[in-house]
Amino acid sequence: MKKETVNIILTIVALIPMTYFMVLSIYALANLLSKFDVDDTLILISITFGILGYVGLLMNLKQSKNKNVEFINLTFLSIGIIGFVLFNSIQGGTKAWKWVIMIEEPDEWLMFVGPILITMYLSIIKGKRLITKN
DSSP: OOHHHHHHHHHHHHHHHHHHHHHHHHHHHHHHHHTOOGGGHHHHHHHHHHHHHHHHHHHHHSOOOOHHHHHHHHHHHHHHHHHHHHHIIIIIHHHHHHHHHHTSSHHHHHHHTHHHHHHHHHHHHHHHHHHHHO
């Protein structure tokens, strides 16, 4: 199987659960913006980063060979990972990170962490491709 086909399949596998989280993110974003409080700024940033990460996954479906498009895609994927780390750290703290590391509930873990691992893999592959193009 070609690398591009594998990347598209992995992207689709990641998009399935991430679509659910995207809908929740849009709802949370609308809710936070309607009652904006300065204390919610980091959560607002992490949700926005997560939305950009979702856009990066959508962009990854079209395997563009354009260097600028690939760089933007890599940026969005990386921002999505940062959004996950921020949100997990702010909302869950050490308890959430313990859950991520210990894999206590494998089915929920795969739905929540699996897409992030796939995004990390896709980011690494895309980064390698960008570096070798120079």
